Amino acid sequence: MRNAFAVRCERLSKRYGDVTAVDRLSLTVRRGECFGLLGPNGAGKTTTIEILEGLLTPDEGEVEVLGLRWPTDAPELRQRLGIQLQETRLAEKLTVEETLRLFRAFYHRGRAVDELLRLVELDGKRASWVGTLSGGQRQRLAVACALAGAPDLLFLDEPTTGLDPQSRRQLWGVLERFRAGGGTVVLTTHYMDEAEALCDRVAVVDGGRVIALGTPQELIETLGQRKAVTRHGTLEDVFMTLTGRHLRDD
Ligand SMILES: Nc1ncnc2c1ncn2[C@@H]1O[C@H](COP(=O)(O)OP(=O)(O)OP(=O)(O)O)[C@@H](O)[C@H]1O
Ligand SMILES: [Mg+2]
Numbered sequence: 001m002r003n004a005f006a007v008r009c010e011r012l013s014k015r016y017g018d019v020t021a022v023d024r025l026s027l028t029v030r031r032g033e034c035f036g037l038l039g040p041n042g043a044g045k046t047t048t049i050e051i052l053e054g055l056l057t058p059d060e061g062e063v064e065v066l067g068l069r070w071p072t073d074a075p076e077l078r079q080r081l082g083i084q085l086q087e088t089r090l091a092e093k094l095t096v097e098e099t100l101r102l103f104r105a106f107y108h109r110g111r112a113v114d115e116l117l118r119l120v121e122l123d124g125k126r127a128s129w130v131g132t133l134s135g136g137q138r139q140r141l142a143v144a145c146a147l148a149g150a151p152d153l154l155f156l157d158e159p160t161t162g163l164d165p166q167s168r169r170q171l172w173g174v175l176e177r178f179r180a181g182g183g184t185v186v187l188t189t190h191y192m193d194e195a196e197a198l199c200d201r202v203a204v205v206d207g208g209r210v211i212a213l214g215t216p217q218e219l220i221e222t223l224g225q226r227k228a229v230t231r232h233g234t235l236e237d238v239f240m241t242l243t244g245r246h247l248r249d250d
Contacts, residue, residue, distance in 0.1 A: 005064070006031045006153050006184040007052055012061035013208075014047050021047040022058070023208035034175065034185040036195040039205035040243050045188040046086050046157055048205070052186065053083050053155050066153060079107055082151030086158050086188075088142040092131030096122055096141055099130055100148060107149030116144040119174055136163045143171060147178070154178060156187040160194060172198060192236035202235075206243050 007029035014022040022044045029035040037045045050056040052063060054070040054077060063070060068077050090099055100113045117123045120140040125133060133141065143159055154175075160168045175185055175198060189195055195202050196216045204212040204219075212219055220233045223241055 004030060006033070006066060007035075007186060008062075008064040009048075009052065010062045012048065012051055012058045012063065014044075014051060014056065014058050020208050022051070024061070025205070025208060025210055027203055027210060027213070029184060029186055030200075031184055032179065032182060033200045034179060034187070034198050036199035036202035037186070037188045037205055038190075038192070038195055038202050038239060039188075041247075043205045043243075044208035045205055047208075049155055049157050049186065049188060050085075053081065054078075079109075079149060080152045082146035082149060082154040084142045084146040084154075084156045084159055088138070088145075090130045090138065090141065090145070092129060094130055095127050096130065096133070097126045099141060100144060103145040103148040110149045111147060116148060119147065120144045121170060136167045139163055140167060140171065143174065147174075151183065153184045153186070156185065158188055158190065160189065160191065168194070192234060192239055196235045204239060204242050212238070212242055 005028050007027070010026045011024045012022050012026070013020065013024055025044070025048060037048065039045050047056065051058050052065060054065075054074060065077060066080055070077065094102065097113060097117070100116050104110050104113055104116075117126055120143060122137060122140060122144065125137060130138065130141065139159065139162060143156065146154055146156065160171055163171065172194070179185060185198075187198070199216060201213065201215050202219070203210045214222070216235045219238045220235060223233055223238045
């Protein structure tokens with residue numbers, strides 16, 4: 001039943017010189033699921049997600065997305081995926097509306113530009129140049145661009161980093177509605193409360209490997225059994241226990 005999976009990857013590896021960014025990483029994402037990739041800076045989240053998006057080629061391993069493969073099925077995959085990169089560079093001298101029209105034009109099917117503007121509450125900025133938007137507004141525009149083709153599967157790399165609490169909650173609402181329509185989401189985040197609120201399952205990645213996998217509740221309960229702190233355990237406790245306290249950017 002290969003169609004039960006939106007993403008299936010097995011023993012993915014990607015090396016940059018001496019650095020092994022992704023180290024024999026395997027995971028599956030079910031259709032309709034919201035799946036979170038968690039991990040400290042440099043853990044390999046972006047590299048993994050960019051392999052799944054067909055932007056990077058792995059040194060080893062197998063990837064299947066929506067039952068299709070890169071690069072053979074690239075044209076179909078490009079139509080069915082929505083992608084928000086960790087650092088989105090949009091053209092500064094296009095307006096918000098022009099940017100969305102451009103993205104909409106890439107897809108055979110998709111959402112109306114007015115609907116996209118309403119979705120991320122940027123109607124008021126329709127005629128503004130992208131270069132004049134605040135960081136949070138740009139981030140929301142990037143998510144609207146990712147939704148322009150009405151994708152089956154949405155990849156979001158730190159979609160809420162830099163957003164104020166209002167915009168963050170608003171984006172959570174956008175994702176919940178996307179999922180209610182049957183969409184699958186793979187996201188990365190450094191906010192454990194966000195992972196708990198949004199994700200059906202999460203993988204904690206460190207050193208390019210999956211070191212824990214399960215529902216947020218399962219991970220919290222596992223930690224609780226280990227440390228006998230079930231009552232106040234949070235996903236952040238789990239994360240810190242698994243990944244330690246040292247900073248990664250040495
Ligand atoms: N193009 C590249 N050239 C060399 N090294 C790279 C390249 N891309 C990533 N790396 C290295 O691979 C490792 C994984 O990086 P990656 O960006 O996937 O981490 P991440 O989990 O997304 O981190 P963050 O939370 O900071 O976004 C890091 O050590 C990084 O320095
Ligand atoms: Mg990253």
